[in-house]
Each structure stands twice: as C-alpha cells, then as structure tokens.
Amino acid sequence: MYESDNAADVYDLVYQDRKDYRAEAELVAGLVRSRRPDAATLLDVACGTGIHLEAFASQFDHVEGLDLSDAMFSAARRRLPEVTLHLADMRTFDLGRRYDVITCMFSSIGYLSTGPDLERTLQSMARHLTPGGVVVVEPWYFPDTFIDRYVSGHVVTRDGRTVARVAHSTREGDTTRMEIHYLDADKDGIRHHDEVDRLTLFGRDQYESAFTQAGGQVEYVTAESGGPGFFVGVWP
Template sequence: MFTKTAEYYDALYQFKDYEQACNQLHLLIQQQAPQANNLLDVACGTGKHLEYLQHRYACTGLDLNSELLAVARTRCPNVPLQEADMTDFQLAETFDVVVCLFSSIGYVQTEENLRKAVTCLGQHLNSGGLLVIEPWITPENYWVDKLTVNFVDQPNLKIAWMYISQLRGLTSVFDINYLVGTPDGVSSFTESHVMGLWTDKQYREAIESVGVAVQYDTKGLFGRGMYYGIKA
C-alpha cells in the first residue's frame, strides 16, 4: 500500500488537521500519563504527527513502507525512524507513550495480526505508560458498494481519486483509481488497500491481553473513535 502514492500522501489527506489532532493527543497524555517523556509512533507514515509531537516528546517513528519513511526523514530529520512491520518488531528501548493513529491498525488485516500488533505495541510500553489506538471502521458501520470520490486542487498538482467500498471476507477492500496531473503530464494508476474489520469486543480483548485497562472515546482524534489506556 502507498507504494505509488507516497509522494502524494500529504496532498491526498490535506483535509486532516494533524496539528489539532496532536494538540488533543498531548492533552490526553497530560491527563493520563503526565510524566511521559518519550513516544513511539507506530505506522508513522510521512511523519505528520511526529512533526508536531517531536517538540513535546522524545519521539521515534516506525513504518513498514520505505517510500513513506523517505518523506518522514525529510520532514523530521532529528527523529529516529525504523522500517519494520508493526506485527513483528523489536526496538532497543521502551516508551512512556505508544500510539498507532489514523486507523493504520486496519492494515494488518486479520484478527491474528491485530493481536500480534497490539502485543508488539504493549511490549514496547513502559509500566504506567499510555497506549493509544485509533481503530478502523467496525463491521456494522462499513458501507459496502459505496462510491467515494476525492479531489486535490493545488496550483501544480491535481488529483482525482475514486473507489467503491468492497467486502472480502472480514476485510474492507478499496481498489483506488487515481488520475494525477502535474506540469510534467497526466498519469493514471490503481492502488489496492485492504483493511481488517473488527468489532469493539475484538479490539478490547486484544488491548486487554497486554495488560492495558481499556477506555474508549467515541470521537477520538479524527471521528473514528479511539482506544486508550494505561499499562499495569
């Protein structure tokens, strides 16, 4: 995923207010773990959250996608960034805060991988530390066969991207069609995104299994809800 769109990622998601999300996250951290000094952002993407969080915490980022990390390294040159799979990684340190934001957890696709990913997150969280996960859509709220279109309209970049929401087993499938225009020309391509659909119970059980007392915010940082809690 994002192998073809990494250079356009920030433009595609220009509607997301990362600064506001990070301000909200900082308030939550101050409420739940006020002594927190360091933070791990799992599935950090292009580093847009890290751009703001790095001024408040000693941050580390991790992502599977080398193309996205290349953008993040330019944006946050002083933040250590690791290329690794969130279902199977081992860093040399643990953290006061571990986050997985913007529904990135959905990309692990299966419940088995959800548990593996949460286990890795939990293993890198200090006792008394805060875990934050923004979930993907739950099965009952997923709209099958919904047609969606989005646009980017910048002076030197025009993008139309369109897809139909599909269901394959217990995953949401988006075969996204992109039409990209720059001063160098116009191109088109397709990129497939497959994300796991899990219930509230499945999320809670996975998080509780790593010793985190789960709380849930129905809105969260981006309107998709947020699971959070302190590790015993």
C-alpha cells in the same frame, strides 16, 4: 500500498488537504495527558510519511517513528531528518527501548489481516512501554459501522499541480476492499495510479480483548468528528 516515492508524494498532497494533523495530535496528547500527565516520549507506529509524527514533536519531548513501507519510511526521513525512525513490522518490532506513549494513527491497524496479528501487535507495543505507559490506537471501522459500497472523492490543487482521488469501498466478509484511483496532473501531463487496499473489520470486542490480553486497561473514546474514535489503553 504506497510503495513508490511518487505514491507517497501523492498521498501527502491529498491528505494534508483533507486532514488536520495538528488538531488530531493535540487531541491525542490530551487523551494521553489525562491518563499520564508526565508523558514525555512517544513512538508512532505505522508513522507513514511522518506528518502526525511531526505534529507530535510539538507535544512531547522526544518522538520516534516506525513503518514497514520503504517509500513511507523514506518520505518520513526526508521530512524529519533529525528524528529516529525504524523500518520494522508493527507485529514483531523490537527496538531495545521503552516509551511513555505509543500511537497508531489513521486506521493503520486495519491493515493487519487476522485477530492473532492484532494481538501480537498490542503485545509488541506493551513490551515497549514504560511503567504507566499509554497506547492510543485509531481503529478502522467496525463491522456494524462500515458503510458498504461507500464512495469518496477529493480534489486538491497546489503549485500548478492537481490531484483527484476517488475511492469505492465494499465489504467482503470481515474485510474492506477499497479500490482507489488517482489522477495526477501538471504541466507535463496527466498520470493515473490505482491500487486496492484491504483493511480488516475487527470488532470492538477484538480490539478490547487484544489490549486486555497484552496487560492493559482499555477505554474506547468516540470521535466527535464522526470518525472511528480511539482505543486508549493504560498499562501498570
């Protein structure tokens, strides 16, 4: 997914119009501070183009990001040249330091394929926490909350450029198959880009088990916006 600079640019244009990243960062900071008031350092896993990370920088003294995609990593580097970024896999990363908070936003955890992958990811996060550290994961939908054959669309126009995004999501066993098409138009013409993303429909019990096996005490917090909510884990 998003393995070119242009795709990352289109992603930014669409989602900055659809989402309030700053409000989401403030919400997560509140969840963290109610459990760890002195939290000062944060690692955002699967940070993408760095928009959440940029918002977290106003909430915490020191932030860093991690992503597996070269294109997303490059976009985050352009946005946040002074922030330390790591090109690494969320399942196996080893950064040699610890953080008070580790986040994984925008349902990025759903791109893991198996339960063991989910467990390995939480174990990697746990290894990078300071004592009393907090992990906040925004999950993908659960098997019982996913809407099969769901269609979504969005159009944004900015600075003489219009991008339309249409997505169709279907369920294949415990996996979401999301087919996405983009039309990207400006004075030079119209371009079409399409992709198929697959996200795993982990059950709530699988998330909670992964947190617990990694040594954390976890709570599921529902989202007032109707989104997938958050798993918030605290480690000794």
